[in-house]
Amino acid sequence: MTAAGDNSLSNESPGDFSSHDVQAALAANAHAAIRWFGPAGPGESLSILLEAMAVSSRATNGGLSARHPTEFVALLARPLCEWLPTTLDESLVQNDQPTDFCRDLFAEAGDDPEAELVQAKIGDSRKRFALVESGGEREYAAFRRFLIEHGISRRAEAQDAVAMSGVKPTELYEEIPATCRVKHSNGSVFYSCPVCGWAMLSYETELACPWPECVADGARFQLDGDAPRPLGGRLTPTPLAPDDYVRLKRGPWRYTLIPGLVELRLADALSAMEGVSVQLWPGRDRFDLLITIDGSRRWRVDVKDWSNPDALARRLRQDDPLEDIFVVVPDRRRWQVPVLRHRLANTKWQVTSVGELIADVRRRARPSKK
Numbered sequence: 001m002t003a004a005g006d007n008s009l010s011n012e013s014p015g016d017f018s019s020h021d022v023q024a025a026l027a028a029n030a031h032a033a034i035r036w037f038g039p040a041g042p043g044e045s046l047s048i049l050l051e052a053m054a055v056s057s058r059a060t061n062g063g064l065s066a067r068h069p070t071e072f073v074a075l076l077a078r079p080l081c082e083w084l085p086t087t088l089d090e091s092l093v094q095n096d097q098p099t100d101f102c103r104d105l106f107a108e109a110g111d112d113p114e115a116e117l118v119q120a121k122i123g124d125s126r127k128r129f130a131l132v133e134s135g136g137e138r139e140y141a142a143f144r145r146f147l148i149e150h151g152i153s154r155r156a157e158a159q160d161a162v163a164m165s166g167v168k169p170t171e172l173y174e175e176i177p178a179t180c181r182v183k184h185s186n187g188s189v190f191y192s193c194p195v196c197g198w199a200m201l202s203y204e205t206e207l208a209c210p211w212p213e214c215v216a217d218g219a220r221f222q223l224d225g226d227a228p229r230p231l232g233g234r235l236t237p238t239p240l241a242p243d244d245y246v247r248l249k250r251g252p253w254r255y256t257l258i259p260g261l262v263e264l265r266l267a268d269a270l271s272a273m274e275g276v277s278v279q280l281w282p283g284r285d286r287f288d289l290l291i292t293i294d295g296s297r298r299w300r301v302d303v304k305d306w307s308n309p310d311a312l313a314r315r316l317r318q319d320d321p322l323e324d325i326f327v328v329v330p331d332r333r334r335w336q337v338p339v340l341r342h343r344l345a346n347t348k349w350q351v352t353s354v355g356e357l358i359a360d361v362r363r364r365a366r367p368s369k370k
Contacts, residue, residue, distance in 0.1 A: 021059040022086055023310055028052040030105035033076050033092045049073070059084055095203065100210050100254075104307035107251065115306060116315060118251040121172075122147070125165035126284040132164075139164060140284040147172065148260030151198035152240070152247045174249050176242035182207065185226050189239035193219045196257060199247045206231070211258065213332060259305040262330050262354065263288050266303065269358055275366040287325055293365050300325045301357070309336040313343030321348045331355045 032052035035045035042049075046069065053072050057064040065083060066072035075083050076093040092102040107114035125143065129136030146161040153161070158173050180190045180199040193200050193209035195217045200209050207228050209219040218232025228236050248257060267278045270291055279290040289301040304327050306312040316327065327349050329336050334353035341351045352360070 022084060025056045025059040025084055026105050027109040028055040029076065029092055030102045033098045033102050034106050036073065037093065037096060037098055056084065101307055108306055108308045108311040113311060114251050115255045118255045121167060122256060123285060125167055128164065128166040129284055137284055141281050144281055147248065147252060147256050148264065149197065151196055151253055151257055152192050152245050154244060155246055158246055172248060172252050173246040176245055176247055181242055182223060184239055188242060190242050191228065191237045191239060194234040194237050195219045196261060198253050259303045262305060263303045266354055270361055273362060273365045276361060291361060293361065301328050303328050305330055309339045310343065313340055316344060316349050317347060324348050324350055326350045326352055326357065328357050329353050
């Protein structure tokens with residue numbers, strides 16, 4: 001058992017998103033996996049599964065190895081490259097549960113992907129912050145940073161933090177789910193991820209964050225009585241009472257908190273360079289970072305952490321900016337850079353990775369501070 005999956009996109013696989021049929025198969029299969037293994041169960045999801053089989057058969061030119069629904073369900077737990085014409089080695093199901101990669105494909109598909117709906121909800125708060133006498137930039141930044149730094153929160157703190165935004169706390173936060181709760185001598189408890197701060201999931205004998213990068217950074221523990229034993233390099237977090245806390249819903253966690261951590265680390269790395277200043281979420285989030293070198297040269301940056309670069313490119317092409325903006329992907333997704341550059345050719349979107357951006361700024365800046 002591995003909590004987050006061994007087939008992580010951190011392997012720099014150049015995933016093939018070029019075929020429309022493959023795109024359709026990925027979206028249909030993700031939908032089928034989530035419905036089949038979700039609350040509705042197989043009985044109410046058979047038609048969706050059969051449709052996914054048909055779309056996958058078309059993507060393989062009739063070469064799909066599964067001929068029956070049970071065989072197709074088994075394929076969902078195998079790496080995609082083994083049964084679809086793609087180089088992706090991710091699976092859609094693990095331990096009879098949709099993987100986070102599967103949930104990403106589902107969330108990023110369609111005309112109104114969850115990734116954009118989440119950002120739109122948070123973005124709508126800009127109008128409320130604009131009413132603040134000072135313009136609301138500082139207040140908006142505090143709100144945005146709170147979401148990034150509070151994957152879990154005490155109820156009252158969450159209510160206070162989002163009050164000015166106009167967003168209802170229940171649109172962002174939810175109860176600690178049963179999948180995160182473990183037995184303890186003091187009753188039911190949960191543990192926050194020592195990397196991203198979200199509530200970790202309980203997998204029978206293990207406790208881990210569902211995000212692969214957090215697991216790689218040590219957020220994985222063996223459940224052993226009242227003291228989970230570290231399986232990575234992180235110390236065991238303090239057990240918390242679930243009734244006292246709420247956690248971010250998956251959408252805000254995945255598309256605000258996770259990329260937000262990249263934004264904060266990037267801002268810290270660039271600000272440490274002499275002659276470089278960084279402003280986070282300028283103009284109440286017109287973009288993520290404004291990088292200024294020696295008070296003159298300016299770069300506008302948007303950090304994007306999507307699993308499906310084709311879906312991301314489609315969204316970005318619908319909102320081509322009037323001036324150049326760098327789309328920056330995390331280093332674990334730098335294989336997406338050539339894909340996005342091809343999809344976004346002849347637009348104002350410039351594509352690079354975090355590491356490439358830091359190296360480029362360093363070359364143009366004065367020597368780093370000691």
